[in-house]
Amino acid sequence: MVRIIDRLQQQFRQRVWRWLDARQPSAAQVRLQQKFMFVFPTRFGFGIGALVLLLYILGTNYQNNLILLLAYLLLVLLISTIVLAFLNLHHCELSARPLADVFAGQNAAILLSLQRRTGSPQALDAGWLHPARLTAVDGATVVLELPAPQRGYFAIPRLRLQSVYPFGLVRCWCYVQLDCRYWVFPAPIPAPFTGDQADPNQNDAEEWSGQRQYQPGDPWRQLDWKRFSRQQQLLVHQFSATTLPGTDLWLSADPRLRTLEAQLSDLTERAIRAEQAQQPFGLRRTPTDIAVGSGPAHLRQVLQALALW
Incomplete structure (x- = not known):
């Protein structure tokens, strides 16, 4: 029974969102219009409405004009509030932009x-549909956070x-x-091991930072013989302590990391570190390299290529 109710609620929500999408398509700038604005009484509003009804019944039964006048005044107040609440948001123009790129987990x-021609909206709260958390808007701009x-x-x-x-x-x-x-870029997390695991004969190597094309004079112990046997391409392992000035650094996924996310996090960390060291670098990926x-x-x-990998 609970599953049936949940399924019906989900279908109802999907119909509502499709209806809203038809009335308000996605746009970079949106002006609020009456076709997708809603007005409904709060609990206090329902209480005032019930009070108006009660006063009207008492005034008509006892033929008391003062009670009827009070009921009519409260009714006018309620109707005026509906109009003012609608005009407060009507024709307000909205736009949004990200302040900065972020990494996963931030x-x-x-x-x-x-923006509005006649001042800013009053007593306005803004937030996302999911997660349902509203933030008070004080002024013409507000910063909303979104989990990534x-x-x-x-x-x-x-x-x-x-x-x-x-x-x-x-x-x-x-x-x-x-x-x-x-x-949202991959979180920059360095690999949990250092470059000496790539080459047992290299005891003093630092963290593995990528590969590049072989150049005459490079140490033979840093050659990637496995890739050479598969692709007939002679590449040299690079480490943070052996990267020569003036040479180009090629970043590629470390096969020692088992998961794709770990490889991308390691690539992000090495790309940021290379940029901080002002070391030119490229990225080897399929189908094309950067x-x-x-x-x-x-x-x-x-980082954008790594985010879409």
Whole structure:
């Protein structure tokens, strides 16, 4: 029985989201309109409505004009609150952008901007549909945090705006889908071993940092003979202590790491370390490699490739 109820609730939610998608398609900038705004009384509003009904019944039964006048005044107040709550959000323009790229396990910071011709909305709360946590908006901008547990290139979830302006009698809210995406790079975690495990004859090697093409004069003990036997390509293991100045560093997945996520985290760590050391580096991946380069733009290109690996 519980499963049937959960399934029916899920189907109902999916229909509601499809209906909202049809009425408000995803866009970089959205102006709030009446076709996807909702107004409903709060508990206090329902209490005022019940009080109006009670006063009206008492006033008509006892033919007391003062009680009827009070009931009509409260009814006018309730109706005026509905109009003011709607106008508080109506024609408000929304846009969003990520403040910075993040690594897996961090929180992505999304800057939400609100603009309106006649001042800013009052008593406004904003947040994500999932997770359902609202933040008070004080001014024309607000920063909303979004958990980023996995790497990739993601679109922000549906945004929820709500306000109980002006007296808390009614709640005006809407669900807005903004066209905003953010990058989540693999978490930079170094490999749990050092480069000496790649070569038993190299006792003083530091952490393995990648491979590059063989050049005359390179130590033969650093050659990757396994890859040479498979692909007839002569590559040299590079370590942080043996990277020569002026040479290009090629980053490739460390086969000693068993999981893909561990390999990507290690590649992220080595790419950041190479950029900090101003060492030109490239990335070997399928189907195409990323050429050797340096600078923040090149590092971001490599991290984006790792995020989508």
